[in-house]
Amino acid sequence: MAVPQGLTLEHHRNLEGRQRRPVVRRVLVALLAGILLLGLLNLFGQRVDASSAETSGARLEVSAPTKVRGGIFFQARFRIQAVEEIANATVVLHPDWLEDITLNTVEPSPVGEASRDGRIALELGRIPAGDEHRLYLHFQVNPTGLGKRSQDVDLYDGGRLLLSLDRDAIVWP
Amino acid sequence: MDIVLRATLAFFFVLFVTRIVGRRELASLQPFDLILLVMIGDLVQQGVTQNDFSVTGLVLAGGTIAVLTVVVSYGSFRVPFLRPVLDGEPVIVVQDGEPIDRNLARNRITLGELLAAARQEGIGSLDRIEWAVLETSGRISFIERR
Numbered sequence: 001m002a003v004p005q006g007l008t009l010e011h012h013r014n015l016e017g018r019q020r021r022p023v024v025r026r027v028l029v030a031l032l033a034g035i036l037l038l039g040l041l042n043l044f045g046q047r048v049d050a051s052s053a054e055t056s057g058a059r060l061e062v063s064a065p066t067k068v069r070g071g072i073f074f075q076a077r078f079r080i081q082a083v084e085e086i087a088n089a090t091v092v093l094h095p096d097w098l099e100d101i102t103l104n105t106v107e108p109s110p111v112g113e114a115s116r117d118g119r120i121a122l123e124l125g126r127i128p129a130g131d132e133h134r135l136y137l138h139f140q141v142n143p144t145g146l147g148k149r150s151q152d153v154d155l156y157d158g159g160r161l162l163l164s165l166d167r168d169a170i171v172w173p
Numbered sequence: 174m175d176i177v178l179r180a181t182l183a184f185f186f187v188l189f190v191t192r193i194v195g196r197r198e199l200a201s202l203q204p205f206d207l208i209l210l211v212m213i214g215d216l217v218q219q220g221v222t223q224n225d226f227s228v229t230g231l232v233l234a235g236g237t238i239a240v241l242t243v244v245v246s247y248g249s250f251r252v253p254f255l256r257p258v259l260d261g262e263p264v265i266v267v268q269d270g271e272p273i274d275r276n277l278a279r280n281r282i283t284l285g286e287l288l289a290a291a292r293q294e295g296i297g298s299l300d301r302i303e304w305a306v307l308e309t310s311g312r313i314s315f316i317e318r319r
Contacts, residue, residue: 001269004304004316012306013265013273018257022279028193071223143223144175173179 042067044172046074053165057084060155060162066169070143073104078135078153082127086157089124089133092116094152097137100145100171104138119154145171176230179221180237187217188245192261260309267305270318280307291315 003009010016038044045067052061064076078091095118112123127133151167221234249259256262266276272284287305290313296302304316 001303003265004306007263007265007306009265012263013268013276015264015276015279018262025193028189032190032193071219143225 045069046072048075049167051165051167053163055163058082058086058155058157058162060153060165062151062153062165062167064151064169066151066167067172068141068169069172070141070145073138073140076137076139078137080124080127080133080135080155082129082131082133085129086127086162088156088158089127090116090156090158091122091124091135092154092156093120093122094150095119096149096169097139097151099149100142101149102140102142104140105136106138107136110135121156141171146173147171176222176225176233177237179223180234181241183217183221184238184241187213188259192258263309264307265304266307266313267299267302267315270300270302272299272305276307282307282313287313 003012007013011018046065046069047067048063049066050061050063052059054060059079059081061079061081062076063079065074068074076097080086080089080091082089098120106122110122111125114121114123122135124133124135147170149169149171151169153165153167155162155164222230245259249256264276264280266273266280266282266287272287277284277287288299291297291299291302291305294315296315296317301317302315303318306314306316308314
């Protein structure tokens with residue numbers, strides 16, 4: 001009973017020299033499963049991360065994913081609570097907010113927009129003491145975007161800095 | 174540039190996945206497997222082309238996949254030690270009418286599935302089989318006793 005041509009009993013039946021392959025395969029499957037687990041643990045986004053800063057006169061809370069991927073849509077919500085009246089509330093965003101990221105909508109529309117030393121300033125107008133202003137920005141990540149981004153936000157009353165919030169985001173391919 | 178890199182990554186990811194899932198899954202094309210294949214194709218396409226609807230994008234992505242297919246196939250042909258990694262190797266699963274349980278188990282093939290594959294080749298009994306070989310394509314080839 002001849003073995004079919006091209007095959008040997010040692011290698012193709014007894015699998016000599018191939019003993020470690022199932023282990024290698026299991027390790028690779030585990031590696032793949034590990035990546036999926038990291039995905040479940042939000043390493044690749046896009047769970048919302050909220051961060052806040054406050055002073056005696058105002059409080060700012062930013063809720064937005066800090067891990068996003070190319071092509072996805074996401075929302076950033078800015079809650080500004082005025083403990084004392086803010087005459088001309090202005091949210092100033094680090095330009096990375098819009099670097100390789102398309103801004104689809106801003107609601108409610110700011111009273112004015114400007115560049116403040118290269119940063120994006122959105123003037124929201126007056127916020128009476130005790131009131132809250134919510135600003136929603138909706139984005140889509142450009143597919144070519146990649147890497148770390150600053151999500152720093154400053155809150156001004158006119159030209160006076162009220163508070164700053166330091167955040168970072170990462171854009172996965 | 175990005176689209177070529179994404180297509181390259183997708184190509185090697187699909188190659189990696191098909192190599193680690195094992196041959197059993199590659200051979201069985203049940204309705205569920207067919208749907209799964211279409212789903213994977215769709216997911217890969219979205220990752221490669223994303224929002225690019227251009228003909229240029231099509232040429233770049235399609236061309237990358239085609240060139241890599243040739244490169245991998247040529248590599249497998251020219252470099253013998255790459256063959257087991259890229260294509261896998263055949264495994265004898267039946268010798269002289271006797272199933273080799275260890276090799277069947279290693280490839281997650283039950284005796285019932287082996288018999289079903291034999292029936293599809295018009296073989297009603299293992300006694301008639303001299304050799305059965307699980308090929309790199311995932312199909313089982315049978316050599317009957319003379």
